[in-house]
Amino acid sequence: MKITEKEVRYVADLANLSLTEEEVRRYCADLDEILAYAEKLNEIDTSRVEPMAQVLHQMEEGATLRADQVNPSCSSEIALASAPQSGAGQFKVPKVVER
Amino acid sequence: MDLKTLTIDGVRQGLLARRFSAGELTREALRFAEQENQKYGSFLRFCPERALAAAARVDGQVARGETLGALAGVPVAVKDVIVTRGVTTTCASRLLENYVPPYDATAVLRLEQEGGVILGKTNCDEFAMGSSTENSAFHAVRNPAAPDRVPGGSSGGSAAAVAAGQAVVALGSDTGGSIRQPASFCGVVGILPTYGRVSRYGLVAFASSLDHIGPFGRTVKDAATLLGVIAGRDPADSTSAAVATPDYASQLDGKAAGFRLGVPREYFGPGLDAEVGLRLQRGLDLFRRLGCEIRDVSLPHTDYAIASYYILCTAEASSNLARYDGVRYTTRSSRGETLVDMYRHTRGEGFGAEVKRRIILGTYVLSAGYYDAYYLKAQRVRTLIARDFTDAFAQVDAILTPVSPFPAFRLGEKTADPLEMYLSDIYTITGSLAGICGVSVPCGATSTGLPVGMQILANHFEEARMLRLAHAFEAAGGFR
Numbered sequence: 026m027k028i029t030e031k032e033v034r035y036v037a038d039l040a041n042l043s044l045t046e047e048e049v050r051r052y053c054a055d056l057d058e059i060l061a062y063a064e065k066l067n068e069i070d071t072s073r074v075e076p077m078a079q080v081l082h083q084m085e086e087g088a089t090l091r092a093d094q095v096n097p098s099c100s101s102e103i104a105l106a107s108a109p110q111s112g113a114g115q116f117k118v119p120k121v122v123e124r
Numbered sequence: 125m126d127l128k129t130l131t132i133d134g135v136r137q138g139l140l141a142r143r144f145s146a147g148e149l150t151r152e153a154l155r156f157a158e159q160e161n162q163k164y165g166s167f168l169r170f171c172p173e174r175a176l177a178a179a180a181r182v183d184g185q186v187a188r189g190e191t192l193g194a195l196a197g198v199p200v201a202v203k204d205v206i207v208t209r210g211v212t213t214t215c216a217s218r219l220l221e222n223y224v225p226p227y228d229a230t231a232v233l234r235l236e237q238e239g240g241v242i243l244g245k246t247n248c249d250e251f252a253m254g255s256s257t258e259n260s261a262f263h264a265v266r267n268p269a270a271p272d273r274v275p276g277g278s279s280g281g282s283a284a285a286v287a288a289g290q291a292v293v294a295l296g297s298d299t300g301g302s303i304r305q306p307a308s309f310c311g312v313v314g315i316l317p318t319y320g321r322v323s324r325y326g327l328v329a330f331a332s333s334l335d336h337i338g339p340f341g342r343t344v345k346d347a348a349t350l351l352g353v354i355a356g357r358d359p360a361d362s363t364s365a366a367v368a369t370p371d372y373a374s375q376l377d378g379k380a381a382g383f384r385l386g387v388p389r390e391y392f393g394p395g396l397d398a399e400v401g402l403r404l405q406r407g408l409d410l411f412r413r414l415g416c417e418i419r420d421v422s423l424p425h426t427d428y429a430i431a432s433y434y435i436l437c438t439a440e441a442s443s444n445l446a447r448y449d450g451v452r453y454t455t456r457s458s459r460g461e462t463l464v465d466m467y468r469h470t471r472g473e474g475f476g477a478e479v480k481r482r483i484i485l486g487t488y489v490l491s492a493g494y495y496d497a498y499y500l501k502a503q504r505v506r507t508l509i510a511r512d513f514t515d516a517f518a519q520v521d522a523i524l525t526p527v528s529p530f531p532a533f534r535l536g537e538k539t540a541d542p543l544e545m546y547l548s549d550i551y552t553i554t555g556s557l558a559g560i561c562g563v564s565v566p567c568g569a570t571s572t573g574l575p576v577g578m579q580i581l582a583n584h585f586e587e588a589r590m591l592r593l594a595h596a597f598e599a600a601g602g603f604r
Contacts, residue, residue, distance in 0.1 A: 028488070032488070033484060036484050036487045036488045036491060037484055037487075039487050039491060040442060040446075040471075040483050040484065040487040041446075041449075041464065041467040041468050041471055042468060042471045042472050042475070042480060042483060042484070043468040043469050043471070043472030043473075044472060044480070048477075048480070052480070052481055052484050055481055055542050055543075056481075056484065056485055056488065058542075058543050059434065059485060059542070059543055059546070060485075060488075060498075062430075062431060062543060063431040063434070063435060063498065063502075065427070065428065065431055066428055066431050066432065066435075066501050066502065066505055067501075068428075069425070069428060069505065069508065071501060071504035071505060071507075071508070074504040074505075074507050074508060075504070075507055076500055076503030076504050076506070076507065077503050077504075077506040077507040077510060078333065078503055079333050079363075080319040080320065080333065080510075080558075080559030080584075082320050082365040082367070082584075088366055089362040091359050099226050099227070103226045104226070104452075106224065106226065107222065107223050107224055107225075107226075107452070107453035108451065108452055108453065109450060109451075109454070109455060109456035110456065116451050116452060118451055118463050118466070119460060119461060119462055119463050119465070119466045120461075120462060120463065121462070121463045
């Protein structure tokens with residue numbers, strides 16, 4: 026076994042994802058299969074290979090930077106338009122701290 | 125006019141000869157697309173108001189005798205992972221069911237500036253995660269070439285819309301093959317541009333080091349024209365490259381003689397469907413007849429691409445999808461007394477099965493104790509895969525491969541085993557990891573009439589050469 030149900034619950038917790046017991050069992054089996062397959066990466070020696078995080082292009086330094094000037098951005102009214110709950114110009118959320 | 129064979133040039137000629145107005149074309153295109161949607165489900169929604177407003181602008185230009193844009197009056201479909209101001213954009217997810225974006229993606233703005241008419245938003249796998257469009261939270265898409273089969277994915281709706289004549293061209297997104305594979309399944313042309321060629325501003329992020337926006341068309345020229353419109357540096361996307369955009373469409377001269385084309389032996393081994401292999405061999409013969417030199421090349425790390433890709437893309441996805449929290453623009457679960465509980469229920473109830481699977485896998489490979497073993501390892505292997513291509517492109521001008529190991533499969537046929545579905549992405553994933561460009565061009569059909577695609581891969585920013593080859597192949601018959 027590459028992964029246990031306990032680990033699936035722990036990881037789901039890190040990802041703020043509630044799972045049913047049935048989902049825990051199913052994802053545990055799926056991930057076990059996928060991680061076992063991923064083992065094949067260990068067949069290659071990569072000790073002298075740099076990791077590739079991004080496809081980078083040759084550009085002049087600073088080419089992606091714009092002038093530091095204030096541009097218009099969207100109003101709070103627009104930003105709040107798709108919120109499930111808002112009020113007084115703010116996003117509303119359930120309580121964050123216990124009284 | 126026949127909407128199933130209409131091209132960008134055909135629209136332009138019709139407008140200039142006053143055979144139809146952009147408004148008339150748009151109304152007819154909307155009527156036809158909505159009618160055909162009952163059969164194929166390619167679209168999730170239409171935006172007639174926006175379409176008719178765009179058409180009216182074009183008709184004004186025609187009336188005033190002004191120069192028309194490159195896409196004047198052309199009916200376009202846009203994948204629902206690309207944001208459209210004022211038009212609901214769901215990523216085929218329940219979580220974003222009610223999301224109305226306050227801005228347009230750069231690709232959307234650019235195509236409308238050139239007179240393109242967006243008819244609506246197309247169906248796809250939820251957050252572009254899948255290879256069959258069966259992961260849409262709303263409904264499946266049927267392949268216009270064989271309606272009991274999938275259109276491929278994740279951009280299955282865009283590919284099907286173009287194949288069915290519901291649009292002349294479409295925008296899709298490609299992270300590991302999501303444009304090329306559905307193009308091959310539906311018998312249309314689909315382009316993966318070089319990483320950095322097209323701005324991703326407004327593309328809902330899945331895996332940022334791999335995500336691309338790219339075009340579909342029924343002809344190489346139409347897809348090339350749309351690419352030319354959306355390409356180019358955009359200050360809103362720091363990964364977009366400051367590289368000049370050639371006029372792709374004008375360089376399509378039907379000539380391919382003298383090119384050296386590599387055929388990687390790793391792509392024609394076990395696992396490739398015999399009928400697909402046969403069509404590909406005939407495709408290689410056609411390139412020989414066109415005067416190309418076909419050479420054997422090797423991409424030795426191909427076998428490690430799937431494992432590397434699925435570690436990297438799920439890791440990036442787990443991070444990108446952290447933003448869906450039930451606070452700002454998603455639906456919210458009614459359960460959960462505290463903020464954290466609300467997050468958990470919102471995400472648990474809102475995401476579909478495949479998205480949750482990938483978030484868990486991605487969180488796992490990034491978690492303490494596993495980061496080096498999986499994530500960093502996969503990034504190192506990615507370097508080796510990219511190097512394979514660098515070495516190959518020192519010997520050849522382009523590389524020819526299959527797009528998918530098999531043609532379109534039946535709805536429901538491969539949903540039970542996620543790993544099996546992942547393995548089917550093998551021929552497209554390598555190019556995605558390397559950040560190079562690729563195109564799927566029709567290469568005949570199987571004995572039962574299922575379309576087969578050939579993939580042409582070229583080095584970074586060599587789309588012009590790649591598209592010339594694709595066009596010469598198409599012009600010479602291409603077995604369509």
